Amino acid sequence: MVEALARVTAELGRAPVSVMHVCGSHEQAIAKFGLRTTFPRSLNVIMGPGCPVCITDTPEVDEGVVLARQGVHIATYGDMVRVPGTVMSLADTQADGAKIHIIYSAGQAVDLAKQLKEPVVFFATGFETTAVATAAVILKGIPDNLSILSAHKYIPPVMEIVAEMPETKVEGFLAAGHAAAITGWGVFEPFVQRHRLPVVVAGFEPLDILAGLVRLIELVRDRAPAVVNMFPRCVTKEGNRPAQEQLWRVFRPMGGRWRGIAHVPNGNLRLRDEFAHLDARRRFTIDLTSLWDYAPPALAQSCICGDIMAGISSPTDCTLFGKECVPEKPVGACMVSSEGACRIWRQYGGHPDLGDVQ
Amino acid sequence: MCLGVPGKVVEVNGNTATVDFWGVRRQVFLDVVDEPVAVGDYILNHVGFAIRRIPESEIAETLALFEQLLQDSDQDDLMARDVRGEIAATGDPNREPS
Numbered sequence: 103m104v105e106a107l108a109r110v111t112a113e114l115g116r117a118p119v120s121v122m123h124v125c126g127s128h129e130q131a132i133a134k135f136g137l138r139t140t141f142p143r144s145l146n147v148i149m150g151p152g153c154p155v156c157i158t159d160t161p162e163v164d165e166g167v168v169l170a171r172q173g174v175h176i177a178t179y180g181d182m183v184r185v186p187g188t189v190m191s192l193a194d195t196q197a198d199g200a201k202i203h204i205i206y207s208a209g210q211a212v213d214l215a216k217q218l219k220e221p222v223v224f225f226a227t228g229f230e231t232t233a234v235a236t237a238a239v240i241l242k243g244i245p246d247n248l249s250i251l252s253a254h255k256y257i258p259p260v261m262e263i264v265a266e267m268p269e270t271k272v273e274g275f276l277a278a279g280h281a282a283a284i285t286g287w288g289v290f291e292p293f294v295q296r297h298r299l300p301v302v303v304a305g306f307e308p309l310d311i312l313a314g315l316v317r318l319i320e321l322v323r324d325r326a327p328a329v330v331n332m333f334p335r336c337v338t339k340e341g342n343r344p345a346q347e348q349l350w351r352v353f354r355p356m357g358g359r360w361r362g363i364a365h366v367p368n369g370n371l372r373l374r375d376e377f378a379h380l381d382a383r384r385r386f387t388i389d390l391t392s393l394w395d396y397a398p399p400a401l402a403q404s405c406i407c408g409d410i411m412a413g414i415s416s417p418t419d420c421t422l423f424g425k426e427c428v429p430e431k432p433v434g435a436c437m438v439s440s441e442g443a444c445r446i447w448r449q450y451g452g453h454p455d456l457g458d459v460q
Numbered sequence: 461m462c463l464g465v466p467g468k469v470v471e472v473n474g475n476t477a478t479v480d481f482w483g484v485r486r487q488v489f490l491d492v493v494d495e496p497v498a499v500g501d502y503i504l505n506h507v508g509f510a511i512r513r514i515p516e517s518e519i520a521e522t523l524a525l526f527e528q529l530l531q532d533s534d535q536d537d538l539m540a541r542d543v544r545g546e547i548a549a550t551g552d553p554n555r556e557p558s
Contacts, residue, residue: 207508
């Protein structure tokens, strides 16, 4: 498989070629198993905006921080707690007495609200795969004291933005297997038509990734923009219909910022009007100006998490990486999350030197 | 967070199932699963919800991947940590149903 990848990359007859994956689990597998040491030198496999914790933008974290400082209970997924907002993270508010609860599922937010009987806000993050669970919980009915602060994101629109970025020159995408299990691979067809770029859906086992890359480079070589599903054991063309129905009954796509990727049309999932009574943004006054008395940490100015999310820079391009910024004391979101490029490279070594001497 | 973790359905009770994850029994919601689920089926769990019934022909391969991952990895491993997080997202089968 490694040889096939080298051969097909050589057949391109030019260098370098860059392809992007949009999945934290792909990056974990690539780094953990040292796959980059086996890639041909002329092939760049870039991690794009595939870490849901990382792409949650600073103003969204700020909304959670302001609510927490107002004394509202905040329930959120573990890694979100340490993600820096403009001036502080949810963990920082906790030090000042705010009530932050780590949960692993939307269902646990419901249990928490029932138990506490005080106002609880579920700061709901994650891509469509995770938003489906939030939607299902809402449709089952949630207690009156529970509100939803949705920072859910929808992957297909951001691929369009990244494909158009002149700095990245991405020639193809490796799409994430389990996210595509919900949407189905058919969701990528309009993208392929518009941008004339191939998309290969791949699993996250090392061999799955290598096989996916071989197929992707073949499609680049043959100038054959198409969607190819290399993960049929998990992904169908139509995807999971009941999950999609529930997702779109509760959420509507809306333009908004992603960290480092600027405005993404239709990239954010917000509650539909019929669920306005559950929307934390409508139930509470979230006064972001209350944070203006605080100055952002100086180190944060040097953090390039945004460029890393956009695939323009690598973790090792950052002057803070592994020095001022480590998992125990993260400066930016990419070092916080287990799916963040910096955290992954810090743990496994992302781009071993071997890759450069081949 | 887009990871699905496989487990075996040992009991179905309306919209929830008791699912065995390598000997640990947990409650998983069936609201968004793509196909009807019966006892003996395997499902992929993501944040406490079954998102896919795993077709018979794919069960062995899917389980082998995760077993290798959990066996080969220490406590701090990021992938293994995410897998354990997905199992923690399921409900305690001994608590009152909500």
